[in-house]
Amino acid sequence: MKRTAKRFTLATAATAGLALALAGCAGGGAGAPAGGGDTEAPEDITVGVAMPTETSERWIADGDAVKAGLEEAGYTVDLQYAADDIPTQQQQIDQMITKGADILIVASIDGTALANQLQAAADQGVPIIAYDRLINGTENVDFYVTFDNYNVGVQQATSLLTGLGILDESGAETGETGPFNIELFAGSLDDNNAHFFWQGAMDTLQPYLDNGTLVVPSGQTDIEQAATLRWLQETAQKRMEDLLTSTYDGGAKELHGVLSPYDGLSRGIITALQNAGYGPDQASGLPIVTGQDAEIASVKLIADGVQYSTIFKDTRKLAEQAVEAAKAYAAGEEPEANDTETYDNQVKVVPSYLLESDIVVAENIESLLVDSGYWTAEEIEKGQSD
Numbered sequence: 001m002k003r004t005a006k007r008f009t010l011a012t013a014a015t016a017g018l019a020l021a022l023a024g025c026a027g028g029g030a031g032a033p034a035g036g037g038d039t040e041a042p043e044d045i046t047v048g049v050a051m052p053t054e055t056s057e058r059w060i061a062d063g064d065a066v067k068a069g070l071e072e073a074g075y076t077v078d079l080q081y082a083a084d085d086i087p088t089q090q091q092q093i094d095q096m097i098t099k100g101a102d103i104l105i106v107a108s109i110d111g112t113a114l115a116n117q118l119q120a121a122a123d124q125g126v127p128i129i130a131y132d133r134l135i136n137g138t139e140n141v142d143f144y145v146t147f148d149n150y151n152v153g154v155q156q157a158t159s160l161l162t163g164l165g166i167l168d169e170s171g172a173e174t175g176e177t178g179p180f181n182i183e184l185f186a187g188s189l190d191d192n193n194a195h196f197f198w199q200g201a202m203d204t205l206q207p208y209l210d211n212g213t214l215v216v217p218s219g220q221t222d223i224e225q226a227a228t229l230r231w232l233q234e235t236a237q238k239r240m241e242d243l244l245t246s247t248y249d250g251g252a253k254e255l256h257g258v259l260s261p262y263d264g265l266s267r268g269i270i271t272a273l274q275n276a277g278y279g280p281d282q283a284s285g286l287p288i289v290t291g292q293d294a295e296i297a298s299v300k301l302i303a304d305g306v307q308y309s310t311i312f313k314d315t316r317k318l319a320e321q322a323v324e325a326a327k328a329y330a331a332g333e334e335p336e337a338n339d340t341e342t343y344d345n346q347v348k349v350v351p352s353y354l355l356e357s358d359i360v361v362a363e364n365i366e367s368l369l370v371d372s373g374y375w376t377a378e379e380i381e382k383g384q385s386d
């Protein structure tokens with residue numbers, strides 16, 4: 001890996017040498033020991049944080065939590081949101097590098113579109129931490145903090161099966177054989193996570209599709225057919241409307257469940273379903289709709305019996321891991337990985353720290369989300385269902 005020092009020198013082949021910068025050892029060569037000289041103040045370390053969009057509240061929470069954690073450690077933070085626009089994100093990262101960022105934390109929009117920026121960063125000895133979404137096709141990604149994304153997909157599909165009554169609360173089969181009509185949604189194909197969510201979900205649903213318990217009347221069972229570019233709510237709503245027209249007699253035919261991989265999509269899907277006359281809630285025939293991210297608008301819908309489930313990924317913990325990784329680089333060390341096999345970005349397997357997620361349904365909103373302080377009972381009570 002090519003790492004030409006910017007204002008500091010290499011500590012090890014794999015580390016950018018921030019420790020030496022902190023220790024003021026500008027003259028040391030590769031392998032030179034850290035230490036000695038004037039210690040650079042933490043505020044002189046700038047961490048560039050590139051986030052994809054502010055249209056989804058989870059990324060705002062992520063950005064805020066990462067910034068707060070880095071500032072608590074004393075670092076200077078350059079936090080940017082890119083309005084889900086790839087050139088904007090490229091430009092923001094270019095600027096972070098020009099302005100002298102020492103470490104980058106990047107949640108990409110398109111995981112394949114940042115190779116030039118990351119090469120420039122690597123040329124300056126800047127360690128790059130991929131945040132939540134893997135950056136593909138480049139050797140210049142040093143570490144990855146995320147959740148067990150395959151398992152998130154398993155959890156989404158499991159909650160669909162539970163909601164339909166095929167599995168009970170303990171995950172055991174009830175003997176219910178349907179058949180149930182379902183439709184499938186996937187995320188944005190340029191987001192590596194979308195493929196993991198889909199794979200985990202489809203591996204879980206496949207036995208029930210094979211034995212006829214589940215049927216996809218539209219026949220749209222490929223990720224390309226189910227994909228939702230940029231994870232846009234209105235795109236999911238439009239696809240659901242089209243499916244209802246093409247396959248469900250505009251709402252007259254029964255639809256029992258929808259696999260949705262993200263709360264924003266879930267709300268678009270629910271709007272389409274309600275507009276076609278389903279529901280308005282599960283008790284009155286709204287299909288089981290899954291989700292992800294425990295966004296407040298969806299948590300409110302779950303509490304109200306409208307959306308069935310979501311997946312809680314505690315972004316506070318993710319932010320904490322990103323901050324830990326940044327601290328490790330600043331100290332000239334490698335961050336601690338708990339997975340060194342799963343995330344192959346087509347150039348290398350990126351050392352990763354994976355966090356666990358939880359299925360949220362109405363019954364455990366309080367224990368998972370309120371007791372942990374993620375949302376208050378008042379926020380859920382007042383949450384807007386858009």
Ligand code: GAL
Pocket residue numbers: 056058132133187191193194231262292293313
């Ligand atoms: C994914 C992320 C999900 C969800 C989605 C849409 O990359 O892992 O949690 O937020 O983007 O923003």
